[in-house]
Amino acid sequence: MSSPHAARDSSRTNVAIIGMGTVGAGVARLLIDHGDRTARHAGKTIWLSKAVVRDLNKPRGIDLPAGVLTDSIDEVLNDPEIDVVVQLIGGLSPARETMLRAMEAGKDIVTANKALLAEHGGELFTRARELGRSIAFEAAVAGGVPIVANISQCLSANQILSMEGILNGTSNFIVSQMDEKGAGYEQTVKLAQELGYAEADPAMDVDGTDAAQKLAILSHLAFGATVDWRDIPRSGIDRLDPVDLQYASQLGYRIKLLAAARMIDGELELSVAPTLVRKGTPMAEVRDAYNAIRVVGDAVGPVFYHGLGAGQMPTASAVVADIIDTAVGRTPITFQTLEYFSKDRPARTVQRDVAKLRGRYYLRLHVSNHPGTLAKIASVLAEHNISIASVIQHEECSDEAVAAGKTSDEKFVPLVIMTHEASEGAASEATQAIAALKSVDGRAVRMPVRT
Template sequence: MEKTKVAIVGMGTVGGGVAKLLLDHGDRTARHAGRTLWLERAVVRDLSKPRDGELPAGVLSDDVEDVLNDPEITVVAQLIGGLEPARTIMLRLLEAGKDIVTANKALLAEHGPELFDRARQLGRSIAFEASVAGGIPIITNISQCLSANQILSLEGILNGTSNFILSQMDQHALPYDDAVRLAQKLGYAEADPAMDVDGTDAAQKLAILAHLAFGARVHWRDIPRTGVDALHVIDLQFARELGYRIKLLAVARLSEAGLELHVSPTLVRIGTPLAEVQDAFNAIRVVGDAVGPVFYHGQGAGQMPTASAVVADIIDTAVGRTRLTFQTLELFSASEPPRVEQRSFDQLSGRYYFRLHVKDHPGVLAEITGVLGRNLVSIASVIQHAPQSDGDGTSVPLVVMTHEAPEGAARAAAEAMEKLSSVSGSVLRLRVKD
């Protein structure tokens, strides 16, 4: 059987999973590829570092030149994280005549146009299914399977770490800090979980999906984002009392006014598919004008789900499918004008959940409703429970649910409420999806 020689650059968790699939299931990959996928080289930074699983003699190397200078290696899984040296290595691999498979969504979100244009100039391809939602084949579905559709909207849980944290807070009343520590202990969160919990990771993935689905050219930093790090267990409890669960949603929605984009903790109605996504799972709801709503659910991270997507891309690249798609779709082309413009976030309309702590005395509710009224934000319902015996005796939580209002008006109302002497601390404002 014809042989395609493959290299892995970066043998972290995902790289180890890719090597395992290539070495332990060669018969399976050969059956799908119509050829043997031969792991020729695996490049690591430290040869002495212990690793799970044995590699054949001569495969492991600490010098990327062994890949660059081997013309028989035609497909490379570039699995180094971060921006540098990942960007420089990818450019060098392309210039050495290699087709690339990557899982590095941060690199594509930051340098995608440069890398994709360079690959086209050199007649090479870049496959990146594993960069968004791990084992869920969302890239292929949007760029190929749903290509007969105009995508109307994408709504997704794109960060498994945040979803795990929220699930623990919701199901077990675990305080936020304890939920983060548990996520770290189980390997769902990094030692520094900032990019997961502040919405950065989800925004980077949303930028990639928005480009594929809508032809948008929006830098991930320009996507309004709020993380889960300001939430407390009490918010999950109030949400449940109101019939919702809180999820970190990444949203892209097309309208005549442009493309709505944002990442934010959102109250999602219990019983709807997105509300039922638990633990470290991801899910994406896509609506196309022809197909209607389609729902994807699965493991969005982890060694083997992500390795599954990488190896699928290696197979597609080896048989030539990736190159056909890569050249015809003009993905991330810097020379192509955007097909849609991003909408002003302040003008987006939605319902909101406000949670604030107020002094427990008469007239406070009138002050709050006055602020909301002056900002043209209409109240749908209010929750204020009796003071708890274990409380501080000076303030009680107050929850206000609104009717639809512009984002800018809702934000202005929250800022005005924080200035009231009857309000202590910050005001939490979350979007509501019915």
């Protein structure tokens, strides 16, 4: 098993970084400034040989030793002394081609590129195995929170039953700020951009894509599922109305962008959605740009992880741990044993039909203040076998007030309903039927609720 990695047994492991953005500079800093530390954990020297960039003249906030910085990737690929390539180019291309070329040149890979794994994981991991190389990717999910190693190794005695998490720090920062400051979405996105928590175009973060990609990767590790992230039902926080944060709070909940995976009857239920989470639970109290993951194993029970899911040094912490694991030979063992993303290993689980998902729901409707509106809505829910757990209806729109002859304008007012458990199919149909009622305007908001 260890034969292809015999070269790792030398007294020094040479590393090249490709892509010196924020994370690359952080990795370089740890390797250069803290060589004693990495040597202690690796039992040998971890040496930064090369850092490949496109523009040699761009300032990077770090002094690299002479000869390290280069704009030629061939200097890395053609150097047989370089053992590990840290692939930090974002996007799909040329990241994919670069990774393939590096593996063909005999390098083991450490990467933080989650989109690349979600898209081309099968191809890249299969090729790595053919070539006797390894790919480490702790930094691809949840930044500094070592969830990949924890699921792959630490919890390996368990069948994972469920997993839910706040996997996108940008969204969590925005939602927390909106919740705490009562500010609107657009205004909060601007603040997040000013503080460096959101990119100039935060679309992939706020629309749930990033969380879905991470959930697809974690689902593969935890459940052996082969999921295209596009098949995960997902909604983001980009249409979140502050008023729902207020109603949720009145009901004892906070809203979080939750990525969730759950085994039910041998099928895997997956979703990414703004979700009501009960206040006082650890997940509800995750603030700012933090990430958190709650994993339930059949032996260990629930284990909760909380830490910084992004940022220069937290991500660099994960990358350097992967470099050390690769240098000492742990990653090659794990990589070969678990056969992640192997085309030869059939998926162990299938994704559950969206309509079969079950849970509680939060509904916010705009209803006319005519008598009998609540009765009609309650009837539609009852027809779909959905029972009501709680209702918030302000006095000016209560059926009773109207029935009692109190004056009120013909206008639409909000009605908030929390249901008991129902299927996604029934909830979706009922919501459509309610929205079609004459006394209800079309803008229905529906979110799942965690208990």
